[in-house]
Amino acid sequence: MQHDHSYDGEVGQGEVIDSVSSPPPVSQPRGLLTEDLAAIAVAVILLVACCLAVRSNQSEPAADSSASVTYENSLKPWLGMPAEWQGNPLQALGGPSELTRVVGAGVILWIVFALGAGAIGRNIGRVAMAFPIVFLLATLAYVIAENAVVSAYSLEYALWAIIVGLLISNTIGTPRWLRAGVMTEFYIKTGLVIMGAEVLFNKLLALSEKGIVVSWLVTPTVLVATFWFGQRVLRMKSASLNMVISADMSVCGVSAAIATAAACKAKKEELSLAISMSLMFTVAMMVVMPPIIRLLGLSEAVGGAWMGGTIDSTGAVAAAGALLGDEAEKVAIAVKMIQNILIGVVAFFVALYWVTYVEKNPDDRPNIGEVWRRFPKFVLGFVLASIVFSIIYSFPSGDGYVNAVVKGASKSIRGWCFCLAFVSIGLDTNFRQLKEQISGGKPLVLYVVGQSFNLCLTLLMAWLMFR
Secondary structure, eight states, X not given: OOOOOOOOOOOOOOOOBOTTOOOOOOOOOXXXXXXXXXXXHHHXXXXXXXXXXXXXXXXXXXXXXXXXXXXXXXXXXXXXXOOOBSXXXXXXXXXXXXXXXXXXXXXXXXXXXXXXXXXXXOOHHHHHHHHHHHHXXXXXXXXXXXXXXXXXXXXXXXXXXXXXXXXXXXXXOBOTTXXXXXXXXXXXXXXXXXXXXXXXXXXXXXXXXXXXXXXXXXXXXXXXXXXXXXXXXXXXXXHHHHHHHHHIIXXXXXXXXXXXXXXXXXXXXXXXXXXXXXXXXXXXHHHHHHHHHHHHTOOHHHHHHHHHHHSSOHHHHHHHHHHHOHHHHHHHHHHHHHHHTHHHHXXXXXXXXXIIIITOOTTSOOOHHHHHHHSOTHHHHHHHHHHHHHXXXXXTTHHHHHHHHIIIIIXXXXXXXXXXXXXXXXXXXXXXXXXXXXXXXXXXXXXXXXXXXXXXXXXXXXXXXXX
């Protein structure tokens, strides 16, 4: 059983990292492109390749109907994840087709990310040497997630990817040569731009107009309230950590955390902490919410909207919705994807707020140029991809073409990009850094209080809109 793997820092060439030391500070590489622009370029190249690989097949018209056009993607046999297995993990890659798809995905991403790394000033040779190992670790995470027992509990690849990375970084340490392939933000930004092809405005509106009210009213309210609570009540020392946790929890998990961290210049450790807490709560909520919804006697539509607005990742939302029913799954995914559209909006306003208030110099007026410099440019690629594919989808037979691009190729590529990012997070994180960030328990209190408020407000709006 294949899952919808949707979830949604620049690191230097440090020495070996162990569980008690941090890498020495390293200057940022300089290249032809910034990391954001390189991520957009890599994503565009991959999306164009996915589009060019689509082939149309026109069926013979029946006596009482016209000819129909179907589409298939010639890249599909070369892109994919490990298969579900029981007993012997080699079954995940045992078939020629599974092995071909995994190796094909690895080779394609190896080439584009090595070239992309060179464009941002990294050493292409070192990246090319380290990337295959990072990809093998990502493959291991997928293999674990596809075990029949693990899959039954909906423990998806993101959790295992981080665990695999953490086991290495906190035991033997992440070797210096391997750190060249640890490109967390580059992977996730590329994956997010590719994910834009899946966020279709017209399709979302057709699925759930009421979902707009749930997502676009609750999300900013929870974000602002949680940030205010962290600053005024908990008095957290780091406003950037407060903001990243607030955005991660209220918007759409990892994707929003990455964009918001770039907008407020959060530290790498702060981003890792927010993502780690998000994944732990995501797994718990994905398992607990469906039985609670049944216990409360809520309809599938109300329950789906509630889960879609509160569970932090699209993959987990889909899994939880499927446990509740077909209608719940449909509504939950629609609400979550509508919520995903807010990534760019939130990033822009966070950048604006940070320049205007948090880091404001009393002697200077707010500088719109600084807002633009802080704004994560890869979000523009996400929006552009969404607009382009939404337009294509609206054409006659456009839905079949877009489905062939997404389901046939781009969704697999996006899943691998996210998995590589999660492995990189684990490889680049040690427990001492997380312990320092969570000192006093305030980040955990912030997440629990914010998510509790999110659950209550989203339930109220879901009941009002979908009852």
